[in-house]
Amino acid sequence: MGVFTKQSEHSVGKLTEGEIIDRFVAALADACPPFPAGPGGDCAIFPAGQERPFRVATIDSVVFGRHFDLACSGEKAGAKLIQRNLSDLAAAGATPGDALLSILMGPDVEAKWLEDFAHGAGRAAARAGLKLVGGDVCRTAPGTFSATLAVQGFAYRVLTRRSAQVGDVLFVTGHLGGSIYGHHLNFQARLAEGEWLCGQGAVTACTDLSDGLGKDLPGLLGPKLDALVDLKKLPISEAATKLARQDGKPALEHALQDGEDYELLFAVRADQADFIEATFAKTFPGTPLTALGTIAKGAGRLCDAADQQPIKAQGFSHFG
Amino acid sequence: MGVFTKQSEHSVGKLTEGEIIDRFVAALADACPPFPAGPGGDCAIFPAGQERPFRVATIDSVVFGRHFDLACSGEKAGAKLIQRNLSDLAAAGATPGDALLSILMGPDVEAKWLEDFAHGAGRAAARAGLKLVGGDVCRTAPGTFSATLAVQGFAYRVLTRRSAQVGDVLFVTGHLGGSIYGHHLNFQARLAEGEWLCGQGAVTACTDLSDGLGKDLPGLLGPKLDALVDLKKLPISEAATKLARQDGKPALEHALQDGEDYELLFAVRADQADFIEATFAKTFPGTPLTALGTIAKGAGRLCDAADQQPIKAQGFSHFG
Numbered sequence: 001m002g003v004f005t006k007q008s009e010h011s012v013g014k015l016t017e018g019e020i021i022d023r024f025v026a027a028l029a030d031a032c033p034p035f036p037a038g039p040g041g042d043c044a045i046f047p048a049g050q051e052r053p054f055r056v057a058t059i060d061s062v063v064f065g066r067h068f069d070l071a072c073s074g075e076k077a078g079a080k081l082i083q084r085n086l087s088d089l090a091a092a093g094a095t096p097g098d099a100l101l102s103i104l105m106g107p108d109v110e111a112k113w114l115e116d117f118a119h120g121a122g123r124a125a126a127r128a129g130l131k132l133v134g135g136d137v138c139r140t141a142p143g144t145f146s147a148t149l150a151v152q153g154f155a156y157r158v159l160t161r162r163s164a165q166v167g168d169v170l171f172v173t174g175h176l177g178g179s180i181y182g183h184h185l186n187f188q189a190r191l192a193e194g195e196w197l198c199g200q201g202a203v204t205a206c207t208d209l210s211d212g213l214g215k216d217l218p219g220l221l222g223p224k225l226d227a228l229v230d231l232k233k234l235p236i237s238e239a240a241t242k243l244a245r246q247d248g249k250p251a252l253e254h255a256l257q258d259g260e261d262y263e264l265l266f267a268v269r270a271d272q273a274d275f276i277e278a279t280f281a282k283t284f285p286g287t288p289l290t291a292l293g294t295i296a297k298g299a300g301r302l303c304d305a306a307d308q309q310p311i312k313a314q315g316f317s318h319f320g
Numbered sequence: 321m322g323v324f325t326k327q328s329e330h331s332v333g334k335l336t337e338g339e340i341i342d343r344f345v346a347a348l349a350d351a352c353p354p355f356p357a358g359p360g361g362d363c364a365i366f367p368a369g370q371e372r373p374f375r376v377a378t379i380d381s382v383v384f385g386r387h388f389d390l391a392c393s394g395e396k397a398g399a400k401l402i403q404r405n406l407s408d409l410a411a412a413g414a415t416p417g418d419a420l421l422s423i424l425m426g427p428d429v430e431a432k433w434l435e436d437f438a439h440g441a442g443r444a445a446a447r448a449g450l451k452l453v454g455g456d457v458c459r460t461a462p463g464t465f466s467a468t469l470a471v472q473g474f475a476y477r478v479l480t481r482r483s484a485q486v487g488d489v490l491f492v493t494g495h496l497g498g499s500i501y502g503h504h505l506n507f508q509a510r511l512a513e514g515e516w517l518c519g520q521g522a523v524t525a526c527t528d529l530s531d532g533l534g535k536d537l538p539g540l541l542g543p544k545l546d547a548l549v550d551l552k553k554l555p556i557s558e559a560a561t562k563l564a565r566q567d568g569k570p571a572l573e574h575a576l577q578d579g580e581d582y583e584l585l586f587a588v589r590a591d592q593a594d595f596i597e598a599t600f601a602k603t604f605p606g607t608p609l610t611a612l613g614t615i616a617k618g619a620g621r622l623c624d625a626a627d628q629q630p631i632k633a634q635g636f637s638h639f640g
Contacts, residue, residue, distance in 0.1 A: 043378040043473070047374065053367060056363035056365050058364065059468075060422075061458050063460055066459065088363050091362040092362055104424070136379050136381060140385075140464070144460070148422045148456075152377075158363075160362075160365070162355075
């Protein structure tokens with residue numbers, strides 16, 4: 001049972017739009033509030049102004065053939081859509097609020113796979129407290145499936161990129177590289193860690209790693225800072241090492257360039273770095289944390305701390 | 321010049337994701353606030369709690385081959401994406417707030433067409449006061465293009481479907497049917513009208529017509545009311561009449577079944593119907609308004625006022 005079916009009686013093409021939506025909403029279960037806060041109207045409706053002082057918003061998709069393949073269950077694809085977006089909220093240190101979902105799919109999508117997708121999305125959203133408040137479904141060419149989620153979160157303070165200072169210490173959670181071996185479908189966004197970091201005044205900037213450290217680190221730095229990274233300390237994942245043995249590319253390159261780590265990369269004021277590192281370890285004993293190096297004046301580059309020369313690493317490029 | 325190009329040097333496949341986003345954001349122009357409220361971070365950031373008491377949210381897409389074709393300019397496709405979503409805000413009576421944009425497209429999309437798309441979207445958004453605060457771009461199969469917009473609006477009171485009462489008078493703006501002749505690419509969402517209707521306590525329910533009166537009216541009624549419609553009064557568009565001459569289907573059927581009218585359908589308390597009709601005409605002299613009939617106990621059906629029998633009309637069905 002996969003995303004597409006050749007038995008048209010099992011396909012979404014046999015269902016009306018209303019039937020598709022009814023089944024999808026039922027499968028979303030607890031993640032879906034009742035009308036009018038949830039599906040059923042022209043818009044979802046909320047009381048405004050009851051939230052924390054900052055509201056943040058982001059949008060991200062999963063596309064068949066790009067973010068998952070024929071071997072992927074509907075549950076995992078649905079959960080991935082939610083986690084990808086939650087990872088952006090985690091990077092901002094925000095608490096999940098509400099989300100809108102758009103499905104574009106061919107008439108040959110298997111109705112059961114779609115229901116599994118909704119189950120996976122609904123469970124992941126409910127676990128994180130994210131409410132799926134509305135959506136849209138539209139037909140595309142046979143053999144295609146994509147789902148786009150727009151999410152909002154709320155925060156007392158918001159972590160951003162480009163706000164690190166010279167001298168700050170850089171940290172990263174988890175292990176990097178080789179996500180294609182399974183992590184890209186089996187991760188949980190670092191929401192609790194992001195919210196905790198957001199509460200620490202010494203944390204100056206944060207982002208999540210979706211395109212690979214080599215590409216996301218310059219995004220964190222902005223155009224006027226460099227990162228001096230101790231490459232020996234880079235937390236290379238087992239999957240990256242395994243992949244390196246297969247394709248002959250150094251594991252270090254996989255750790256720098258592979259996308260979909262969904263880990264948090266953040267900067268901390270130097271005088272507080274030891275304190276943050278120790279407190280983080282106590283608060284999140286299951287989450288690896290590595291001090292990668294420091295931030296210096298520069299030009300948005302990732303440099304080897306040993307010789308202070310830029311490292312060439314591109315990360316995952318969507319349109320290369 | 322169309323959406324796809326065979327000259328790969330003019331295609332988006334030649335650009336990096338960063339280049340695509342930079343050009344797109346530049347073309348969005350005034351519709352796009354600067355970082356961190358706009359693009360550039362993991363999330364867009366706003367101060368929360370300054371808004372009107374209600375927040376509403378909706379999501380909608382334009383898909384190549386479904387909502388526009390090879391003959392359609394980028395500007396018109398981009399404007400259509402915005403107007404489709406604004407029409408939902410208009411139905412709620414909400415003022416446009418902010419929006420997130422997701423583009424899924426093949427590598428053969430023409431870079432210039434995409435820029436035109438951003439111009440069209442940016443201009444339509446800016447005119448309505450809608451801020452495009454973030455987005456995402458992702459590669460799909462050659463020959464494909466879709467864009468999804470998630471929007472938010474704010475209101476002092478929110479108009480909804482399913483809140484009409486027995487005896488209410490039904491009104492519709494504009495003319496219905498035959499949208500395929502051009503209206504579907506050349507409409508402006510009835511935002512001002514929606515906001516005005518929202519301010520009138522006698523207006524009990526409202527929706528916009530995107531799938532055709534035959535389908536959207538039952539959505540407005542809910543399961544316990546019927547609409548008794550005077551079919552002679554139905555405001556049939558010139559395009560529907562023209563289309564009827566071509567395909568031999570009655571113009572009335574086009575007015576009932578064709579999608580993409582993007583007009584407002586609303587219910588008014590009977591004792592205030594004349595007052596609302598007269599005041600609306602003074603306030604919006606350029607917007608046709610028609611009293612279609614009245615609301616009675618029933619089962620979500622569109623009935624002919626003459627014989628009180630249900631009219632069979634399906635409207636535009638996405639997955640039929």
